[in-house]
Amino acid sequence: MEKFTSLNALVAPLDRANVDTDQVIPKQFLKSIKRTGFGPNLFDEWRYMDEGKPGEDCTHRPLNPDFILNNERYQGVEILLARQNFGCGSSREHAPWALLDYGFRCVIAPSYADIFFNNCFKNGILPVILNEKVVNQLFEETFATEGYTLDVDLASQTVKTLSGESFSFDVDEFRKHCLLNGLDDIGLTLDDADLIRSYEAKRKEKSPWLFDVIK
Amino acid sequence: MKPRTLYDKLWDDHVVKQREDGTALIYIDRQLLHEVTSPQAFEGLELAGRKPWRLDATLATPDHNVPTENQEDGVAGITDPVSRIQIETLDANCDKFGIVEFKMGDLRQGIVHVIGPEQGVTLPGTTVVCGDSHTATHGAFATLAHGIGTSEVEHVLATQCLIQRKMKNMRVEVNGEIPFGVTAKDIILAIIGKIGTAGGTGYAIEFAGSAIESLSMEGRMTVCNMAIEGGARSGLVAFDNTTLEYLKNRPYGPKEDQWEQAVSQWRELKTDEGAFFDNIVKLNAADIKPQVTWGTSPEMVVAVDAMIPSPEDETDPVKREGMERAYHYMDYKKGLAITDIKLDRVFIGSCTNSRIEDLRAAAEVAKGNQVASSIKQAMVVPGSGLVKKQAEKEGLDKVFLAAGFQWREPGCSMCLAMNADKLGDGEHCASTSNRNFEGRQGQGGRTHLVSPAMAAAAAIAGHFVDVRDFVRKQSA
Numbered sequence: 038m039e040k041f042t043s044l045n046a047l048v049a050p051l052d053r054a055n056v057d058t059d060q061v062i063p064k065q066f067l068k069s070i071k072r073t074g075f076g077p078n079l080f081d082e083w084r085y086m087d088e089g090k091p092g093e094d095c096t097h098r099p100l101n102p103d104f105i106l107n108n109e110r111y112q113g114v115e116i117l118l119a120r121q122n123f124g125c126g127s128s129r130e131h132a133p134w135a136l137l138d139y140g141f142r143c144v145i146a147p148s149y150a151d152i153f154f155n156n157c158f159k160n161g162i163l164p165v166i167l168n169e170k171v172v173n174q175l176f177e178e179t180f181a182t183e184g185y186t187l188d189v190d191l192a193s194q195t196v197k198t199l200s201g202e203s204f205s206f207d208v209d210e211f212r213k214h215c216l217l218n219g220l221d222d223i224g225l226t227l228d229d230a231d232l233i234r235s236y237e238a239k240r241k242e243k244s245p246w247l248f249d250v251i252k
Numbered sequence: 253m254k255p256r257t258l259y260d261k262l263w264d265d266h267v268v269k270q271r272e273d274g275t276a277l278i279y280i281d282r283q284l285l286h287e288v289t290s291p292q293a294f295e296g297l298e299l300a301g302r303k304p305w306r307l308d309a310t311l312a313t314p315d316h317n318v319p320t321e322n323q324e325d326g327v328a329g330i331t332d333p334v335s336r337i338q339i340e341t342l343d344a345n346c347d348k349f350g351i352v353e354f355k356m357g358d359l360r361q362g363i364v365h366v367i368g369p370e371q372g373v374t375l376p377g378t379t380v381v382c383g384d385s386h387t388a389t390h391g392a393f394a395t396l397a398h399g400i401g402t403s404e405v406e407h408v409l410a411t412q413c414l415i416q417r418k419m420k421n422m423r424v425e426v427n428g429e430i431p432f433g434v435t436a437k438d439i440i441l442a443i444i445g446k447i448g449t450a451g452g453t454g455y456a457i458e459f460a461g462s463a464i465e466s467l468s469m470e471g472r473m474t475v476c477n478m479a480i481e482g483g484a485r486s487g488l489v490a491f492d493n494t495t496l497e498y499l500k501n502r503p504y505g506p507k508e509d510q511w512e513q514a515v516s517q518w519r520e521l522k523t524d525e526g527a528f529f530d531n532i533v534k535l536n537a538a539d540i541k542p543q544v545t546w547g548t549s550p551e552m553v554v555a556v557d558a559m560i561p562s563p564e565d566e567t568d569p570v571k572r573e574g575m576e577r578a579y580h581y582m583d584y585k586k587g588l589a590i591t592d593i594k595l596d597r598v599f600i601g602s603c604t605n606s607r608i609e610d611l612r613a614a615a616e617v618a619k620g621n622q623v624a625s626s627i628k629q630a631m632v633v634p635g636s637g638l639v640k641k642q643a644e645k646e647g648l649d650k651v652f653l654a655a656g657f658q659w660r661e662p663g664c665s666m667c668l669a670m671n672a673d674k675l676g677d678g679e680h681c682a683s684t685s686n687r688n689f690e691g692r693q694g695q696g697g698r699t700h701l702v703s704p705a706m707a708a709a710a711a712i713a714g715h716f717v718d719v720r721d722f723v724r725k726q727s728a
């Protein structure tokens with residue numbers, strides 16, 4: 038996993054609440070057996086005027102001129118500014134994969150659906166939670182200022198605006214540690230293999246019917 | 253000891269290591285795999301040179317992509333090459349790593365959330381995960397079950413553990429006798445209508461109260477299945493005699509010599525008197541009518557006898573905007589009643605409502621009637637090969653076929669339209685599935701979530717009707 042330390046990047050505002058993962062990456066693209074290559078189909082139904090098919094070259098598809106990511110001024114964006122309950126619906130990790138493949142490294146929203154939130158951390162994307170009022174302010178500023186950027190720093194847990202205003206956010210110590218160092222959490226968990234084995238032995242003694250049955 | 257909720261007990265029982273930052277390593281007893289969210293996990297495992305930690309905790313089956321016709325031709329018979337590759341990849345991975353898989357053509361194959369309980373893989377007091385958000389279904393068995401992403405699928409395969417933070421406790425209590433014509437589906441839709449799609453975010457929801465207790469296991473699974481549509485990763489129902497009866501003689505459940513021991517542990521799986529809940533919501537069963545979703549989110553739901561709500565009447569600006577968008581997407585005129593919605597297709601199936609009890613309820617309504625000529629397609633898709641077999645034993649297939657429904661083979665089918673079963677642009681569908689998001693059942697498709705009985709009645713009428721009147725008229 039790629040590290041996330043800090044990021045100073047262009048922001049794109051996606052001004053709608055309850056964006057579900059079916060919208061982030063429509064299901065026909067879930068048929069891939071890879072983790073990469075989803076970027077061209079991120080927000081497919083909103084982004085293009087025609088129906089997207091898996092494996093198709095998207096470069097010549099008709100773009101929806103009203104969709105925010107098609108706007109000239111948001112090209113090269115790395116921070117997605119979103120509304121409440123972002124990433125609800127299906128548990129598909131293809132959603133963060135598609136965001137990442139498109140170039141996003143950070144999402145800022147007042148709230149997220151749990152599974153999506155979790156999936157971001159596993160893929161080197163930082164999902165920042167800021168309160169509704171601050172998010173509203175950031176939306177206004179992004180709309181008002183062409184080339185609007187934010188400075189996101191994970192070590193100090195802050196988001197800084199162009200005018201120097203700074204907002205802090207919470208993040209679990211463990212997740213922060215993994216993200217800052219680009220650590221694979223499977224490896225970290227396996228450091229506790231002995232603990233897992235002893236838990237398992239106890240469990241087997243207490244509830245033996247849970248073992249050696251599915252075979 | 254401090255009184256604990258059912259969720260507290262399940263959590264405490266599975267903590268392998270508590271970390272200072274509030275996250276914990278929890279042990280996973282069961283993992284279910286399907287073809288869509290597992291290939292990248294196996295790939296990751298292989299790249300890192302790792303092996304599954306345990307094989308006897310895992311069961312796999314293809315479901316999302318399987319065609320619901322001509323399954324006897326097996327994987328080779330799948331015409332869509334991309335679907336075929338995904339299922340072949342699952343087969344190859346399971347063979348390579350030694351994981352038990354119910355392949356296409358196996359009578360036990362079906363939707364993961366139907367076959368887990370059916371096989372006794374899902375057991376009370378366990379943790380169950382699957383790379384699918386409707387894993388919440390299994391909570392009906394006093395099981396801590398939740399959907400996970402693909403990296404977590406890999407994490408569980410490699411370590412049999414998951415890194416989690418404990419959720420908060422929420423209790424949704426539904427009390428009183430469930431009125432005639434109202435089903436588990438209507439109850440959960442009414443709950444989501446009340447709490448909203450984010451109402452349960454961050455919580456494990458325990459469903460309780462006399463109405464929930466009176467539900468069959470099938471009904472409880474329907475309720476827990478949609479906990480995720482209310483934002484909660486997990487839904488739970490306490491263990492009782494209904495759970496016990498369902499679990500007797502399941503293939504992977506405890507055998508005779510261990511049965512009594514298991515039951516005595518399971519008896520503890522309920523919330524203690526006086527345990528603390530962060531949030532409690534109460535509903536009266538008597539107030540619940542058959543429900544129909546009108547918009548593009550499960551919380552956009554009303555009773556069948558209601559008008560489609562008008563965005564102008566909504567005071568919350570975020571909600572109003574969502575409603576306006578839904579109006580546009582569904583192409584409504586002002587002042588429509590739910591019963592005015594014209595339907596093009598009807599889908600009875602999905603992990604929410606494809607169990608035997610659901611099929612019985614739909615067949616009951618379909619019996620002796622004809623699907624309206626204006627309906628292009630009405631399909632019934634059983635949740636598993638075993639459900640299909642049971643239904644055929646009871647003659648339900650004949651009832652459906654005689655009434656003009658299609659009788660298909662098991663899979664997810666039109667719930668998410670990854671196979672050939674989908675809605676055309678602009679078509680309205682009465683569906684017993686769980687999501688009515690834009691494009692969920694096919695691009696431009698318009699989904700209305702209902703119970704199996706309501707879907708069957710709508711197929712016959714060609715539009716939504718109150719199944720209570722429908723049944724009364726029939727028996728008069």
Ligand code: SF4
Nearest residue numbers: 386602603664667668
């Ligand atoms: S039936 Fe639908 S909701 Fe259930 S697992 Fe299949 S696709 Fe998901």
